[in-house]
Amino acid sequence: xxxxxxxxxxxxxxxxxxxxxxxxxxxRRTQRKMKKAGMKMRDMAEDTYENMMGCCMK
Numbered sequence: 624x625x626x627x628x629x630x631x632x633x634x635x636x637x638x639x640x641x642x643x644x645x646x647x648x649x650x651r652r653t654q655r656k657m658k659k660a661g662m663k664m665r666d667m668a669e670d671t672y673e674n675m676m677g678c679c680m681k
Contacts, residue, residue, distance in 0.1 A: 646654060 642657075646657070649657070
């Protein structure tokens with residue numbers, strides 16, 4: 624695994640840990656909005672990864 628990928632994974636883990644600490648202090652509406660935004664970001668990241676891998680494999 625390259626340095627860039629390790630950095631991305633480390634950043635994701637750190638931000639998840641911070642989110643777990645902060646989330647209980649937020650109201651339910653804000654939690655739902657953040658959850659939806661997180662799911663959208665995950666979907667976009669998956670699509671981007673698939674597109675990049677598709678371009679590289681040709």
